[in-house]
Structures are given as C-alpha cells and as structure tokens.
Amino acid sequence: MKIIVVGAGMGGLCAGISLRQIGHDVEIFEKVREIRPVGAALSLWSNGVQCLAHLGLGPQVAALGGRMDRMAYLDGHDGTQMTGFGLTALYDRAGHRAYPVARAELQAMLMREFGPEHLHLGQELVAIEQTDAVVTARFADGSEARGDLLIGADGAHSAVRAHVLGRNLPRRYAGYVNWNGLIEADPAIAPADQWTTFVAEGKRASLMPVAGGRFYFFFDVPLPPGPAPGRESLRDDLKAHFAGWAPPVQALIDRIDPARTNRVEIRDIDPFDDWVRGRVALLGDAAHNTTPDLGQGGCMAMEDAVVLQMELRDRPDQPGAALTRYRDRRAPRTAALVQRARRRCDITHAKDPAATEDWYAELRREDGSRIIAGLRLTIEGSPLDEPAREI
Ligand SMILES: Cc1cc2nc3c(=O)[nH]c(=O)nc-3n(C[C@H](O)[C@H](O)[C@H](O)COP(=O)(O)OP(=O)(O)OC[C@H]3O[C@@H](n4cnc5c(N)ncnc54)[C@H](O)[C@@H]3O)c2cc1C
Numbered sequence: 125m126k127i128i129v130v131g132a133g134m135g136g137l138c139a140g141i142s143l144r145q146i147g148h149d150v151e152i153f154e155k156v157r158e159i160r161p162v163g164a165a166l167s168l169w170s171n172g173v174q175c176l177a178h179l180g181l182g183p184q185v186a187a188l189g190g191r192m193d194r195m196a197y198l199d200g201h202d203g204t205q206m207t208g209f210g211l212t213a214l215y216d217r218a219g220h221r222a223y224p225v226a227r228a229e230l231q232a233m234l235m236r237e238f239g240p241e242h243l244h245l246g247q248e249l250v251a252i253e254q255t256d257a258v259v260t261a262r263f264a265d266g267s268e269a270r271g272d273l274l275i276g277a278d279g280a281h282s283a284v285r286a287h288v289l290g291r292n293l294p295r296r297y298a299g300y301v302n303w304n305g306l307i308e309a310d311p312a313i314a315p316a317d318q319w320t321t322f323v324a325e326g327k328r329a330s331l332m333p334v335a336g337g338r339f340y341f342f343f344d345v346p347l348p349p350g351p352a353p354g355r356e357s358l359r360d361d362l363k364a365h366f367a368g369w370a371p372p373v374q375a376l377i378d379r380i381d382p383a384r385t386n387r388v389e390i391r392d393i394d395p396f397d398d399w400v401r402g403r404v405a406l407l408g409d410a411a412h413n414t415t416p417d418l419g420q421g422g423c424m425a426m427e428d429a430v431v432l433q434m435e436l437r438d439r440p441d442q443p444g445a446a447l448t449r450y451r452d453r454r455a456p457r458t459a460a461l462v463q464r465a466r467r468r469c470d471i472t473h474a475k476d477p478a479a480t481e482d483w484y485a486e487l488r489r490e491d492g493s494r495i496i497a498g499l500r501l502t503i504e505g506s507p508l509d510e511p512a513r514e515i
Pocket residue numbers: 130131132133134135136153154155156159163165166167168169172247248249250277278279280281282283302304388407408409410416418419420421422423424425
C-alpha cells in the first residue's frame with residue numbers, strides 16, 4: 125500500500141520505519157524545513173527502547189543513551205538525600221535499559237534510518253479529502269499526495285486530528301512551567317550515572333545522564349500561564365524561583381546557557397478514542413497528549429508505531445479493520461497513562477500542598493520499591509509483551 129505519514133517527529137519516523145519494514149511504500153510529509161525538536165532531551169524508558177530494538181535500532185539508541193544506573197531524590201533546600209536506589213534490577217526484569225537521549229540526536233538517527241529520499245520537508249498539511257478508494261493530503265504550497273492510508277503523526281496541535289474528529293480539542297494547562305537543556309556532566313552537581321532530582325515547594329530541579337558526558341537538566345515551577353519573560357532574564361528568573369536551594373542547584377543554574385534553554389508551559393488533552401476516520405488514523409501526541417510527568421509521551425508514540433505495524437501485517441487485505449484494531453489496542457493504555465501522569469503531576473507540583481508534603485515524607489521512607497513499582501506499571505504492558513494472538 126501507499127501510506128502517507130504527516131509529521132516527522134519521533135512518532136512519524138518510527139511509523140515510517142515500521143510500515144516500510146512490512147513492505148509498504150511510505151512517504152513522510154513534514155511542515156518545517158529544518159527539524160529542531162522542542163526540548164533538549166528525553167528519557168526513553170525500557171518500553172520505548174524495546175520498541176526501537178524491535179525496529180532493529182537497539183544498538184543505535186544505546187549509542188545515544190546515557191548510562192543511568194541509579195535514581196535519587198534530594199531535599200531541594202539542604203541537599204540531603206531523601207532516597208537513592210539502583211535501577212538495574214528494573215532493567216533486567218524489563219529486558220531493556222532506559223536511555224536518556226538528546227532529542228536532536230534521536231531525531232537525526234531516526235531520519236537516517238528512514239532515509240531522506242522519502243521524507244519531504246517544508247510540506248505543511250492543510251486539508252485532507254478521502255473517498256472509498258483513496259485519501260488525498262493537500263499542502264500549503266498547493267501540492268498534494270494520494271495514498272491508501274494516511275497516518276497523522278503531527279503532534280499536539282495536530283491538523284489531522286481536526287479532520288478525524290471534525291473539531292479542534294482544547295489543550296489543558298497542567299499548572300507548571302518546565303525549563304530544559306543540556307550541560308556538561310559535573311560530579312559537583314550530581315553523579316554522572318544517576319537520575320538526580322531535587323524537590324521542595326512543589327518544584328523540581330532534575331538531571332539525567334546523556335551520552336557524551338552530558339546531563340539533560342530540567343526545572344519545574346508551578347506558575348500561572350502567561351506570556352514568557354525574555355531569555356535575557358532566564359537565569360535570574362530561575363535564581364529567584366530557586367532562591368535558597370542547595371549549592372548544586374545554584375551551580376546548575378550558573379552553568380546553563382540561557383540561549384539554549386527551552387521554556388515550556390506544560391499542557392495535555394483529555395483522552396479521546398475516536399482516532400480513526402476511514403483511511404486516516406492518528407498516532408503519537410496527535411492521538412494522546414500527556415504531561416511529561418511519567419516520561420512516556422514519546423515511548424507511547426513508539427508503541428503506537430509497533431502496534432500499527434503488527435495490525436497492518438496481520439490484516440493486509442483489511443486496512444480499515446487494521447486501523448480500528450490498532451485504535452482498540454492503543455486507546456485504553458494511552459488514556460490510562462494520560463490520567464496517571466496528571467495525578468503524578470498534581471502531587472509533584474503541589475496542587476494540594478498537603479499531598480505533596482506527604483509525598484516528600486514518603487520519599488524519606490522510600491527504599492526504592494514503591495517508585496520501581498510505579499515505573500513498572502507503565503513499562504510493563506508494552507505491546508511487545510502481550511501474548512501472541514489468534515489472527
Ligand atoms: C518538557 C517535555 C518533556 C518530555 N519528556 C519526555 C520523556 O522524558 N520521555 C518521553 O517518552 N516523552 C517525553 N515527552 C513527550 C514527547 O516529547 C512527545 O510525546 C513526542 O515528541 C511525541 O512525538 P510525535 O511524533 O507524536 O509528535 P512531535 O514530536 O510533536 O512531532 C510532530 C511533527 O509534526 C510536524 N507537524 C505539525 N503539524 C504539521 C502539519 N500540519 N503538516 C506537516 N507536519 C506537521 C511538526 O513540525 C513535528 O515535526 C516530553 C514532552 C515535553 C513537553
């Protein structure tokens with residue numbers, strides 16, 4: 125079949141790779157001329173890494189990933205450790221490590237694997253038409269593409285979603301602002317093999333190891349939505365939000381490059397399950413937009429790409445049924461993830477300050493088992509762990 129994928133983020137590229145592997149003729153159309161991912165880095169948990177390994181990209185992602193063997197929470201004010209524990213037992217059980225990776229490097233690797241000849245940059249989808257026989261994508265420059273199926277992997281502000289649902293969906297502000305970037309790893313700030321998070325006042329300052337001796341850092345601060353202050357005040361803004369915090373947090377703020385630090389107001393979308401209309405289906409953030417509090421949005425897009433591959437492989441003569449079955453398998457897991465991330469978001473960011481204080485007290489008693497159980501809840505249940513099905 126000829127399959128049109130709209131969007132060359134991690135979801136669209138994984139879908140392009142997965143569908144090509146089962147013999148389809150795939151063309152990806154991407155709005156921007158030069159891909160500059162929003163956000164510096166992200167954590168690919170074992171379920172996302174498992175999907176990339178299934179697509180034959182295990183060594184490639186391992187080469188980009190930082191070695192994150194441990195996890196620790198520290199009191200943001202005095203820097204004392206609240207809890208710290210190893211992650212390797214979790215990885216052994218899951219069969220795959222987790223890899224924090226720089227987004228631009230992940231994106232470049234996926235683009236290389238998909239191949240540039242079928243990737244069309246600078247093509248913004250503006251309209252979709254479909255009949256019983258064909259789907260037509262129309263682009264802002266007046267060109268068009270025809271296919272048997274169209275996969276909308278065009279992210280949180282998806283134009284394909286508006287076609288599928290017949291309306292736009294509002295995005296909900298989650299109540300906090302996130303700043304993120306990359307710095308050189310420094311043991312004076314945090315150990316180089318550990319995911320380190322300083323917490324207090326419903327705020328976080330966090331560091332994860334990325335390949336090449338770097339840390340991915342992020343800060344979260346509960347704030348009302350509104351116009352972003354300019355970059356020139358970024359360091360002073362962080363200094364004010366984290367005034368009185370422990371020396372490693374101050375050293376981190378001193379070290380960042382404001383010109384290369386992203387500021388994002390965090391939003392999500394209420395789960396919905398009408399992901400398919402005729403020959404068109406949604407994938408990734410277009411289908412399920414979560415807050416990043418479980419670090420799973422990108423991993424879920426990768427799971428989507430794998431399930432879409434399985435369903436189209438198993439039902440080659442019934443693409444409509446394959447899309448419906450894909451939706452049926454993915455919508456419940458991703459909806460539960462969005463809701464769990466919201467609950468985690470509210471506790472982390474002091475929506476109810478008493479609940480957040482309870483969480484801090486819990487962290488001081490934590491030996492790792494509760495947090496690992498929480499991580500397992502999302503990592504397990506990946507489509508590649510499901511038992512084989514009768515076709
Ligand atoms: C602060 C933050 C931290 C995060 N941390 C993690 C993490 O640790 N782990 C994790 O797994 N996930 C994380 N995520 C979530 C992750 O970034 C997303 O889930 C992931 O990028 C979704 O991929 P996607 O391909 O669906 O969408 P996107 O990456 O948004 O890609 C969509 C693409 O479609 C293109 N496009 C849009 N409109 C059109 C159009 N009309 N025509 C053509 N092209 C179009 C865009 O230009 C873009 O390239 C985080 C998100 C945020 C905001």
